[in-house]
Ligand SMILES: Nc1ncnc2c1ncn2[C@@H]1O[C@H](COP(=O)(O)OP(=O)(O)OP(=O)(O)O)[C@@H](O)[C@H]1O
């Protein structure tokens with residue numbers, strides 16, 4: 001085995017027109033280490049991954065070395081695979097119509113020697129093996145489209161593990177862990193550590209600095225496409241120092257943004273709400289209140305935002321918003337929007353924004369009918385709205401005309417949030433609102449949610465992130481098997497984690 | 513994914529799609545008032561067009577550089593304009609309609625059949641022909657949207673079916689004998705060109721305006737770009753999709769009436785030859801004006817670009833087979849270009 005580092009980048013740059021997304025990056029990942037890569041939204045992390053994968057060609061002059069071999073100007077997928085480089089992209093890159101086993105097998109089919117036919121029995125077997133390593137119970141035959149985000153990330157990670165060769169190679173993870181619940185994370189870290197200590201290496205991109213501190217051996221920060229301060233051992237730095245390094249400024253502690261609840265009547269009353277997993281939930285939200293809902297995967301809490309907003313028809317349930325009653329079994333998105341209800345969904349690319357259309361078009365979409373005249377949308381209000389959102393949420397670059405797909409993941413998230421905040425909703429339902437955003441942006445978004453509530457809007461946040469819920473919610477409901485099992489009125493991170501896992505234990509005790 | 517399934521928005525090169533609203537409010541330092549790259553990518557096809565004209569002009573100074581040549585380029589493409597805009601309407605919402613040509617043919621057959629063979633009044637025959645076309649669109653649309661059959665299957669089927677019906681009602685013959693006065697609605701000359709040329713231009717301008725500047729057009733664009741995003745924004749996606757089929761077919765029907773009028777009759781077997789040029793123009797149109805997007809003005813430019821190419825080749829002595837070879841190549845090249853553009857800039 002060679003002693004060359006699994007990955008070495010020398011003077012790597014990448015420009016998009018006049019935008020320099022990467023600027024002379026030198027980076028070396030050692031064998032046997034988990035290497036953290038952190039940086040603000042738009043700092044070039046995903047671009048680096050895409051250059052590595054051969055998706056983007058780097059600018060002239062940069063060198064990519066894998067296991068000591070210089071890759072050609074544009075890395076070829078096959079070479080990467082031969083060198084054992086496996087990549088989990090930020091958007092996971094799964095084919096939703098295909099099964100778990102098919103997705104895991106992509107690119108490394110075991111074909112019969114003569115027939116070249118893919119041996120599906122063997123592929124299913126292999127898929128089951130890697131999933132086992134991650135202690136996951138996902139059925140290899142299930143279509144990926146039926147899985148929730150947590151399970152989808154596990155499939156994407158499993159695919160990378162499957163492609164990785166024991167004792168060599170490199171796994172690259174672009175924010176692959178953000179959707180995983182705590183217990184799945186632990187299994188994943190264990191599997192990753194196993195791979196790495198057997199002679200592999202990992203490059204792990206994450207906005208969760210706590211995770212970076214806990215899991216990585218060394219860490220590198222990117223700012224504006226360039227490395228700041230070189231690579232340092234994780235043990236020699238702190239979370240705060242890291243945050244300051246990547247943001248280039250000191251950051252305040254995340255203030256507890258929870259606001260006061262206006263006394264008076266309930267703004268929102270929901271009765272008997274049932275969906276695919278939800279089995280009869282009642283809840284109320286007062287004006288100015290932020291209500292959190294959480295639980296383990298499969299408990300049904302993550303259906304709530306969609307059922308409340310008409311995005312999916314409920315099995316039963318009514319909603320009373322400021323005295324206006326809506327039957328959630330039949331009210332579609334149009335009726336709900338007209339009633340002042342807005343949804344910020346989880347799947348940004350699938351449900352949130354049209355990536356090929358411009359930032360301005362995306363932000364103004366829900367209102368082109370109501371603000372415009374039938375024969376002319378009008379440009380003044382679109383301009384104002386767009387500039388408002390770009391400024392209020394600090395979207396970068398601050399340009400209205402670029403296709404949303406050219407923004408970094410975190411900035412896309414802000415555009416999606418801004419699109420609905422501009423509608424001045426009376427009820428705002430969000431699902432994982434801070435996914436993919438950096439520490440600074442996370443604060444911006446949580447503050448924006450709190451500010452929205454303080455205008456008297458009823459807000460419902462569904463999230464698997466206890467820290468987000470604790471930061472912004474007045475009250476948190478914990479669900480198990482489709483029902484509310486506990487209500488936390490002054491939520492703290494620990495309190496939420498405890499309630500979620502207490503319920504889990506309780507259930508397994510029942511079953512056992 | 514199938515080759516022709518359009519995603520109605522093919523992302524263009526960076527910063528090509530400029531919303532008119534965006535330009536004004538930008539920091540001037542980062543925005544040169546004239547972006548050469550953007551201009552080039554927007555109008556490359558127009559430049560190519562001029563270049564082509566120049567080459568033909570040099571090769572055949574006597575035949576190509578004639579007003580008659582110009583006239584025959586601009587006076588002969590009206591059917592194509594109607595068909596291409598009809599196809600465009602369905603492309604924009606992310607569907608496609610292979611039956612536009614056959615629908616046009618049905619309408620063009622019905623007018624002489626009803627009025628000449630059955631003695632109906634001309635105006636009634638025209639109205640019924642257009643309504644039949646709309647009905648075809650409605651049936652196609654409902655099958656695709658409500659029943660959920662693939663648009664490829666539905667419109668391939670109805671295209672063949674309509675072709676058969678048209679030849680049934682015309683008793684498999686060219687029906688002619690429409691009064692020449694009727695031909696005036698298409699043929700009256702203004703500024704040396706028949707009035708139907710202007711119909712085509714006006715149609716393209718209207719389509720372009722609606723798609724770019726009205727809420728309806730914006731909604732259609734989003735339905736094509738990301739149906740789920742459109743649905744969650746409260747847009748009635750099914751209504752728009754069915755509506756696009758009906759509108760497309762209606763436009764094709766009006767085109768049919770004009771064809772019948774200008775020729776005084778119609779040969780119902782000729783319809784299929786119109787389909788490919790129309791599709792080629794729509795795809796080639798995504799390379800102009802708003803690169804990466806289906807757009808009406810781009811389509812119009814593409815039609816006359818292709819017509820110039822064909823005519824030049826014909827004047828050079830290539831005839832007959834050249835049309836199929838040229839349009840077939842154009843379609844493949846046009847789709848290839850838009851696919852490459854999409855691959856280069858697709859990003860998350
Ligand atoms: N295809 C593209 N065309 C033009 N600019 C692009 C393209 N892709 C990315 N960019 C720009 O390059 C910069 C780096 O983006 P990148 O996606 O690498 O950020 P990131 O560090 O992954 O951010 P995030 O944490 O939000 O995912 C951004 O300014 C982005 O707008």
Ligand SMILES: [Mg+2]
Pocket residue numbers: 045046047090408409410
């Ligand atoms: Mg990224």
